[in-house]
Amino acid sequence: MKEKTIAVHAGYEGNEFGTMAVPIYQTTAYEFRDAEHAANLFELKELGNIYTRLMNPTTDVFEKRFAALEGGAAAIATASGAAAVFYAFANVAEAGDNIVVAKQAYGGTLTLAAHTLRRFGIEGRFFDVRRPEELEGMIDERTKMIFFEVIPNPSLVMADIARLSEIARAHGVMLCADNTVASAALCHPLKHGADLVVHSTSKYTxxxxxxxxxxxxxxxGLVDLIRGNDRYAHFNEPDPSYHGLVYTELPLPPFxxxxxxxxxxxxxxxxxxFNSWLHIQGLETLPIRMEQHSRGALAVAEFLAAHPKVRRVNYPGLPSDPSYPLAQKYLKEGMASGLLSFEVGSREEAQRIADSTKIFKLVVNIGDSKSIITHPASTTHQQLSAEELEAAGVPEGLIRLSVGLEDPEDLIEDLRQALEA
Structure with a gap:
């Protein structure tokens, strides 16, 4: 099936009532046929629903549909994007290990890697996606994952996925891509060498x-990387918390x-x-929406690039952007999503502009149908030092825009009056 068909139909075969819409199975628990059935489920002799903390029929459709869109073997939904990133790290690393993370990443991910993981005894190391050769000096025998964002929020400095994959493969290390901004409609990192993809589905999904x-x-085929790999011994040895289960010996995707x-x-x-059901509704229109987000963002980026008060515009869809060749290589038809950022003269000017828009709302979110403006240095990346802000591509005068589904002409006029107020 083609992408737009997958977004509408994948993962749902209907039910006994013949409902066209995926039902909301609003339940915490499930009745077993008998005691033997319950025991078989817990021993994985049979597959089925046990408790909604582990699985749910509505969430199951969401996971299957998402895996199909990304071209993956399997997917697992979490309560938030932050939970997905943490679980990706926690599933491979323990005290004494390290995770190598791109400096150009969402502020919450950088804080998680630099500070929160440290309390678990896991070290966060940081590389510049523009210089992937830095990885060679960071990877050692305790490195468990390389992590980057396809379109980094908010610097928008794209990585060469194939090059990162080449380095990861040479060392037998998992490569994980955060595909939140590009979405499963515009990029498929797994097809370009990533082993894992994470999303904050709170955004475009x-x-x-x-x-x-x-x-x-x-x-x-991720099992082939994990099986017999000393970096991931806990996947290859009996799990004492689950009656000696060995994940790589089961005919199911192990991660x-x-x-x-x-x-x-x-x-x-x-x-x-209920949240899984809401996400399913979003997936049905995702490919169509991402086309409109991308068209609108390109029009806004072109306007900003020509404005005398704007020092720089970051948008991979602009031919003048350093990431433009990578956008053409990895993004569907070069469509670069709805996120862009631009730099003005100072922190004070950036905050004045953010306060002056009327259609763009001052919100710390992205991927909404409504357009959003944010000053990252004082909000999402506030916890970073001045040096860390520069390394992450977030100078004090940077403004982030999430271009929604409004008419681009209205958005451009809103930004014009804010810049010139």
């Missing part, structure tokens, strides 16, 4: 700022399986069935 959620997708049986079981960052 739901599309209207209605529900928190996250997703992890693993590629076909998402362990996320479900160990992390969702013990940490519980599970989406509600």
């Amino acid at each position: 739901t599309g209207q700022g209605l529900a928190l959620g996250g997703m992890i997708v693993e590629r076909e 998402t399986l362990r996320t479900r049986l160990a992390l969702l079981r013990d940490l519980g960052g599970t989406p509600s069935p």
